[in-house]
Amino acid sequence: MNYNTRQKTEVLELLRKSTHALCAGDIIRQLPDVGSSSIYRILSSLEEESLVSSFVRNRRRFYSYTGSCSHHLHASCSSCGTLIHLDEEASRAITALLASRGLSINEDCMISIICPQCMKKEER
Ligand SMILES: [Zn+2]
Numbered sequence: 001m002n003y004n005t006r007q008k009t010e011v012l013e014l015l016r017k018s019t020h021a022l023c024a025g026d027i028i029r030q031l032p033d034v035g036s037s038s039i040y041r042i043l044s045s046l047e048e049e050s051l052v053s054s055f056v057r058n059r060r061r062f063y064s065y066t067g068s069c070s071h072h073l074h075a076s077c078s079s080c081g082t083l084i085h086l087d088e089e090a091s092r093a094i095t096a097l098l099a100s101r102g103l104s105i106n107e108d109c110m111i112s113i114i115c116p117q118c119m120k121k122e123e124r
């Protein structure tokens, strides 16, 4: 380990508390004491450890804490980036429905949705 464990904990805590997926730039701005190259290193290490998962949107990579999330699927709002933890029942139903058609969800891949707040904004 060539980076500081405390910095790693700071990045993990920031992602854990955030209701939105954050891009590396957001994390760098919120943790100015941690250098940007450290942040990229920490993010890839957290991802390898399956504590964080990422997806790409508009050519930017966004990160979310999914460390205690092995039993359900995630959806993320394609408009505001809010991460939604689907309950286990819904996750099972979606997985089973796809499996019945010979399909499976890529573990890294979030289901892309529009959240209720953004839906309301669009209706206005
Ligand atoms: Zn979750």
Ligand SMILES: [Zn+2]
Pocket: 077, 078, 079, 080, 081, 082, 114, 115, 116, 117, 118, 119
């Ligand atoms: Zn939204």
